[in-house]
Amino acid sequence: MRTEKKYFFTLNLRSAFLYILSSLVLASCTKSGTTIKVDNNRITYVLLDNFNLSIFNTALKRSGGDILLKQDGPFTVLAPTNAAANSSILTGDVTTVTRYSYYHILDGALDINKLPLKFNQDVSSRGNKFLVTRWIKGVDTVVTFNGVRVISKNVKASNGLINVLAKVLIPYNYSTLGDALADDQTMTLFYQAVVSAGMLPTINGTSNYTIFAPNNAAMINAGYTTLDQISKTAPAVLQRLVKAHIATDRHFVYDYILIADATNITSQTMLDGTVNTITLKQNSTVAGGYSGIWIRGNLNGGNIEIDKSDIIAGNGILHSIQETLKN
Numbered sequence: 001m002r003t004e005k006k007y008f009f010t011l012n013l014r015s016a017f018l019y020i021l022s023s024l025v026l027a028s029c030t031k032s033g034t035t036i037k038v039d040n041n042r043i044t045y046v047l048l049d050n051f052n053l054s055i056f057n058t059a060l061k062r063s064g065g066d067i068l069l070k071q072d073g074p075f076t077v078l079a080p081t082n083a084a085a086n087s088s089i090l091t092g093d094v095t096t097v098t099r100y101s102y103y104h105i106l107d108g109a110l111d112i113n114k115l116p117l118k119f120n121q122d123v124s125s126r127g128n129k130f131l132v133t134r135w136i137k138g139v140d141t142v143v144t145f146n147g148v149r150v151i152s153k154n155v156k157a158s159n160g161l162i163n164v165l166a167k168v169l170i171p172y173n174y175s176t177l178g179d180a181l182a183d184d185q186t187m188t189l190f191y192q193a194v195v196s197a198g199m200l201p202t203i204n205g206t207s208n209y210t211i212f213a214p215n216n217a218a219m220i221n222a223g224y225t226t227l228d229q230i231s232k233t234a235p236a237v238l239q240r241l242v243k244a245h246i247a248t249d250r251h252f253v254y255d256y257i258l259i260a261d262a263t264n265i266t267s268q269t270m271l272d273g274t275v276n277t278i279t280l281k282q283n284s285t286v287a288g289g290y291s292g293i294w295i296r297g298n299l300n301g302g303n304i305e306i307d308k309s310d311i312i313a314g315n316g317i318l319h320s321i322q323e324t325l326k327n
Helices: 013-031 043-048 051-063 094-103 177-183 188-196 216-221 227-231 235-243 253-259
Strands: 075-080 105-107 118-125 128-137 140-145 148-157 160-165 209-214 246-248 265-269 275-282 290-296 306-313 316-321
Touching: 043 051, 043 075, 043 148, 043 160, 051 075, 051 094, 094 105, 105 118, 118 253, 128 253, 140 160, 140 253, 177 188, 177 209, 177 306, 177 316, 188 209, 188 216, 188 227, 188 235, 253 265, 253 275, 253 290, 253 306, 290 306
Parallel strands: 075 160, 209 316
Antiparallel strands: 075 105, 118 128, 128 140, 140 148, 148 160, 209 246, 265 275, 275 290, 306 316
16 A cells, blocks of 8 residues: 655745735734734635645635635635546536535544544534544555545644545435435436335435445346336345345445455455455556455456446445446
């Protein structure tokens, strides 16, 4: 595992200008008996001092988050880098930009180095929910929010902390896994299998699950070609299919990267008791890095690609795969 990359926040010309300007303001105001202080170490200014966070900074300015982060706080900000920022999310309409920007702001100074070594701990702030993991991988202590790795931890500001992220965080959009499945038009055939198998109450319940849902093309290749055909298939047959693609608890893609052994392999047991092999995908551009995972059943001809990952619901995680699992 590669040593995590550090991002250093240094004063640039703008900060120097602000410092000089604030000094002049102080000098002129002191003569009249009024002192105005500008704290250049507030989160807003620390973020502005890093060009690598300029897309997120622009989003904060559009949403008014920059004004909030000049206040006393304390706050914890989860800042995606420019390379990680999804421009369609952070540069879209104001409503979307505001929702996503504020999702990256937590009340209080959350020292992630003091969190337990545990997967997917529930953290709530400002009406939002997060799943936070802190785990040891090789020589690194890795922290993730919603399966997204923190690449620079606990950067201090006078009114809180900043953590730099490898991706933009996606808020919870669904109360249940059933809602998430029903909303995705590329997984309609598997959703019908869930309904016809009588498994919808299970994935809409209070227990947490991870679903590796075959997309429509995968279902068709497996012989489940239409909604009508699936609805007429014996429930027991569909239950075997559905249970073979659902695991207990919540598992982001990065969770598997953290628990894989030195051979870059781990496994996942499903509700039907079958065990699938998880293999890490090497990142060709980063030495010792990983870009994702493959999954494979014992009877699959090869590794299966995940085409959508880490869709968060209130009771679990949804991934979409390009072939049904065979064991």
